[in-house]
Amino acid sequence: xxxxxxxxxxxxxxxxxxxxxxxxxxxxxxxxxxxxxxxxxxxxxxxxxxxxxxxxxxxxxxxxxxxxxxxxxxxxxxxxxxxxxxxxxxxxxxxxxxxxxxxxxxxxxxxxxxxxxxxxxxxxxxxxxxxxxxxxxxxxxxxxxxxxxxxxxxxxxxxxxxxxxxxxxxxxxxxxxxxxxxxxxxxxxxxxxxxxxxxxxxxxxxxxxxxxxxxxxxxxxxxxxxxxxxxxxxxxxxxxxxxxxxxxxxxxxxxxxxxxxxxxxxxxxxxxxxxxxxxxxxxxxxxxxxxxxxxxxxxxxxxxxxxxxxxxxxxxxxxxxxxxxxxxxxxxxxxxxxxxxxxxxxxxxxxxxxxxxxxxxxxxxxxxxxxxxxxxxxxxxxxxxxxxxxxxxxxxxxxxxxxxxxxxxxxxxxxxxxxxxxxxxxxxxxxxxxxxxxxxxxxxxxxxxxxxxxxxxxxxxxxxxxxxxxxxxxxxxxxxxxxxxxxxxxxxxxxxxxxxxxxxxxxxxxxxxxxxxxxxxxxxxxxxxxxxxxxxxxxxxxxxxxxxxxxxxxxxxxxxxxxxxxxxxxxxxxxxxxxxxxxxxxxxxxxxxxxxxxxxxxxxxxxxxxxxxxxxxxxxxxxxxxxxxxxxxxxxxxx
Amino acid sequence: xxxxxxxxxxxxxxxxxxxxxxxxxxxxxxxxxxxxxxxxxxxxxxxxxxxxxxxxxxxxxxxxxxxxxxxxxxxxxxxxxxxxxxxxxxxxxxxxxxxxxxxxxxxxxxxxxxxxxxxxxxxxxxxxxxxxxxxxxxxxxxxxxxxxxxxxxxxxxxxxxxxxxxxxxxxxxxxxxxxxxxxxxxxxxxxxxxxxxxxxxxxxxxxxxxxxxxxxxxxxxxxxxxxxxxxxxxxxxxxxxxxxxxxx
Numbered sequence: 001x002x003x004x005x006x007x008x009x010x011x012x013x014x015x016x017x018x019x020x021x022x023x024x025x026x027x028x029x030x031x032x033x034x035x036x037x038x039x040x041x042x043x044x045x046x047x048x049x050x051x052x053x054x055x056x057x058x059x060x061x062x063x064x065x066x067x068x069x070x071x072x073x074x075x076x077x078x079x080x081x082x083x084x085x086x087x088x089x090x091x092x093x094x095x096x097x098x099x100x101x102x103x104x105x106x107x108x109x110x111x112x113x114x115x116x117x118x119x120x121x122x123x124x125x126x127x128x129x130x131x132x133x134x135x136x137x138x139x140x141x142x143x144x145x146x147x148x149x150x151x152x153x154x155x156x157x158x159x160x161x162x163x164x165x166x167x168x169x170x171x172x173x174x175x176x177x178x179x180x181x182x183x184x185x186x187x188x189x190x191x192x193x194x195x196x197x198x199x200x201x202x203x204x205x206x207x208x209x210x211x212x213x214x215x216x217x218x219x220x221x222x223x224x225x226x227x228x229x230x231x232x233x234x235x236x237x238x239x240x241x242x243x244x245x246x247x248x249x250x251x252x253x254x255x256x257x258x259x260x261x262x263x264x265x266x267x268x269x270x271x272x273x274x275x276x277x278x279x280x281x282x283x284x285x286x287x288x289x290x291x292x293x294x295x296x297x298x299x300x301x302x303x304x305x306x307x308x309x310x311x312x313x314x315x316x317x318x319x320x321x322x323x324x325x326x327x328x329x330x331x332x333x334x335x336x337x338x339x340x341x342x343x344x345x346x347x348x349x350x351x352x353x354x355x356x357x358x359x360x361x362x363x364x365x366x367x368x369x370x371x372x373x374x375x376x377x378x379x380x381x382x383x384x385x386x387x388x389x390x391x392x393x394x395x396x397x398x399x400x401x402x403x404x405x406x407x408x409x410x411x412x413x414x415x416x417x418x419x420x421x422x423x424x425x426x427x428x429x430x431x432x433x434x435x436x437x438x439x440x441x442x443x444x445x446x447x448x449x450x451x452x453x454x455x456x457x458x459x460x461x462x463x464x465x466x467x468x469x470x471x472x473x474x475x476x477x478x479x480x481x482x483x484x485x486x487x488x489x490x491x492x493x494x495x496x497x498x499x500x501x502x503x504x505x506x507x508x509x510x511x512x513x514x515x516x517x518x519x520x521x522x523x524x525x526x527x528x529x530x531x532x533x534x535x536x537x538x539x540x541x542x543x544x545x546x547x548x549x550x551x552x553x554x555x556x557x558x559x560x561x562x563x564x565x566x567x568x569x570x571x572x573x574x575x576x577x578x579x580x581x582x583x584x585x586x587x588x589x590x591x592x593x594x595x596x597x598x599x600x601x602x603x604x605x606x607x608x609x610x611x612x613x614x615x616x617x618x619x620x621x622x623x624x625x626x627x628x629x630x631x632x633x634x635x636x637x638x639x
Numbered sequence: 640x641x642x643x644x645x646x647x648x649x650x651x652x653x654x655x656x657x658x659x660x661x662x663x664x665x666x667x668x669x670x671x672x673x674x675x676x677x678x679x680x681x682x683x684x685x686x687x688x689x690x691x692x693x694x695x696x697x698x699x700x701x702x703x704x705x706x707x708x709x710x711x712x713x714x715x716x717x718x719x720x721x722x723x724x725x726x727x728x729x730x731x732x733x734x735x736x737x738x739x740x741x742x743x744x745x746x747x748x749x750x751x752x753x754x755x756x757x758x759x760x761x762x763x764x765x766x767x768x769x770x771x772x773x774x775x776x777x778x779x780x781x782x783x784x785x786x787x788x789x790x791x792x793x794x795x796x797x798x799x800x801x802x803x804x805x806x807x808x809x810x811x812x813x814x815x816x817x818x819x820x821x822x823x824x825x826x827x828x829x830x831x832x833x834x835x836x837x838x839x840x841x842x843x844x845x846x847x848x849x850x851x852x853x854x855x856x857x858x859x860x861x862x863x864x865x866x867x868x869x870x871x872x873x874x875x876x877x878x879x880x881x882x883x884x885x886x887x
Contacts (some may be wrong), residue, residue, distance in 0.1 A: 012878045023871045039856065041857045045856045080849060520770065523766070614679060
């Protein structure tokens with residue numbers, strides 16, 4: 001009897017053990033047949049059509065070597081789960097790759113063959129604070145092409161698919177399109193100055209948008225005063241063409257007539273453009289002047305306002321312009337949201353926030369044969385303002401704000417057959433015109449050589465801001481584990497990359513990348529801020545007017561005084577001054593009150609959100625409990 | 640058919656038992672208060688200014704760690720203490736019908752508590768454009784997580800007639816399931832166990848599987864993981880109960 005009990009017990013314990021093994025094994029086997037349903041609204045974890053199109057282009061086997069440190073000890077937990085996600089996404093690639101993608105997972109332990117292979121592939125080990133080095137990177141190879149992603153940074157998670165798709169696209173595309181960049185700003189960085197180098201200073205790195213474009217395109221620097229755009233250039237990017245010569249404009253014109261595509265970043269006021277050697281040190285902090293392609297724009301029927309920037313209350317935020325300075329509302333710093341971004345266009349459809357500091361606007365009707373698409377625009381809560389005032393005092397702009405009710409275009413695309421802006425041939429050489437040394441002059445292109453019209457449809461994109469390209473406004477560069485990691489602050493970089501990619505013909509990557517900038521802010525709070533700001537603005541203005549009035553009266557009293565008394569205050573003046581001081585104190589108090597009110601609405605929203613969420617439902621449950629208890633007792637009594 | 644109706648009967652009886660005393664109300668109120676407090680005060684829901692429930696789901700494993708064993712601790716130990724288990728098992732129901740019935744009742748009860756957090760969904764949709772697919776997925780994950788903890792509690796509850804011991808055992812096991820993949824735990828194991836075993840133990844961690852749901856992806860592996868824990872724990876409960884019966 002007893003023996004049987006022991007047997008049963010043993011059998012049960014063994015049974016539990018066997019069951020555990022079976023369950024673990026079952027999980028292990030089933031993981032090979034995984035299925036996933038992506039419930040996210042934007043299908044963030046499903047390969048985008050762009051990626052699928054790239055995978056469809058595969059005509060030979062692509063090998064992906066994934067280097068992951070697999071020791072449970074070395075790898076931090078967050079990297080381990082992140083590595084799992086990289087693997088998951090890679091297996092999505094594999095499933096969609098119709099057998100053309102082969103994935104090899106390698107564990108680069110110290111002094112192993114895998115470590116040597118990682119080094120050869122350009123995948124780098126990341127030093128942890130503990131001194132250990134871990135790997136999470138991959139290399140893609142196809143025929144003799146090889147591209148590496150040295151390290152997957154978790155901060156770039158939303159760009160994971162794009163990074164992999166780009167790597168694959170790069171190995172299967174043998175030729176990179178040539179993109180010319182003509183810029184008056186130091187977008188290519190500045191080479192190291194030998195003097196500075198001795199002092200331990202380094203040259204400037206190229207701007208991130210250039211270095212990002214360089215990995216997909218053959219970027220060629222085009223001189224601002226060249227007479228011809230090189231033939232191999234398919235797309236020309238012009239950045240801040242400040243005081244551009246007619247000759248250069250002619251070169252661009254002819255480039256377009258030849259079928260070359262153009263993206264021009266113009267600006268009414270560039271924050272980045274600072275005088276290099278200002279005669280007056282004060283000038284060093286002044287924003288630079290405007291830029292335009294006046295001749296060309298005129299020929300296309302477009303005007304660009306170089307004297308005014310646009311302010312928009314819906315896009316404004318509070319910013320500190322100086323380090324440690326009090327934040328002030330900057331209506332001309334356009335923190336654009338989806339309201340003004342064209343959702344129907346492939347370039348902008350997936351972008352929902354951009355930062356355009358001090359942008360100019362386009363107007364006019366395009367010439368016959370050209371159609372215009374507005375890519376970016378302001379809301380109707382906007383107004384054209386003076387650039388300098390806007391840059392020095394956002395508050396002034398905010399106070400005097402009067403919405404014009406117009407949505408101003410900030411970026412437009414012109415499509416169609418372009419006609420030349422130089423029907424009379426190339427412009428005369430202005431500098432050499434007065435020169436008598438005619439003999440030295442090169443033989444000019446004859447008017448007959450001038451192309452008058454594009455043969456087929458062409459595309460030009462005009463953007464009213466250059467600052468959006470600047471690193472400080474577009475990306476955050478972080479030093480993570482000793483590596484320079486670029487994290488987009490907003491959609492600026494995407495916007496530029498999408499534009500360039502679409503214009504060079506390969507649009508597959510557009511849909512992949514755009515996921516990066518999707519966030520879901522509290523719209524209610526933003527709306528509240530906007531409307532509250534508007535409501536309090538008039539009050540602010542009223543207070544300001546009162547102040548100005550007092551000041552005026554004081555001045556009047558001053559002017560009535562006799563010459564000798566000028567510097568001594570009369571009793572009336574003293575009284576007025578006292579009154580003024582009193583009123584000033586009052587006004588300051590009122591102003592403070594106004595600001596306080598602005599905060600109060602948001603605070604109260606926050607408060608009630610908390611109260612309702614934490615307290616309301618428990619209260620209902622308690623009430624329900626008490627009610628049910630009461631009825632139970634009643635019933636018990638009745639019995 | 641008969642099995643189904645038996646399970647249903649037991650589940651009903653059990654669920655009615657919860658609401659017969661104030662225990663159910665007290666539990667739900669505490670759960671809601673804590674969930675709200677963690678989400679809004681510690682999770683920085685408002686400070687994130689983002690229309691997502693990250694701060695809500697982030698705390699679920701920890702909240703469940705203490706509250707679910709509190710629900711599950713009495714499942715069997717109470718029956719054992721009061722000596723009603725023999726009575727229950729002499730009724731025309733099999734042991735596993737009773738186990739599943741009781742488990743489902745408690746799970747349903749936890750689901751009700753979870754459903755009552757719906758104001759947070761309304762809030763987040765009012766404040767911005769929330770991704771409701773992700774939120775739905777997060778709730779599915781939370782329920783599966785709670786179900787797993789509950790199954791573990793059912794097992795520990797069957798082991799002892801003392802509810803407190805059952806509670807503590809269950810919290811420890813669930814805590815292990817949270818910590819399994821964490822370096823301090825794996826470091827401890829790596830000293831004497833082969834790497835394969837350490838990997839296997841680390842794979843038992845609920846957090847990476849729960850994270851999948853939080854992201855908005857229903858992955859068959861994550862689903863299977865939680866269902867495995869539930870299935871295995873309930874099986875173990877059955878083995879323990881069987882032994883108790885034959886042991887007496």
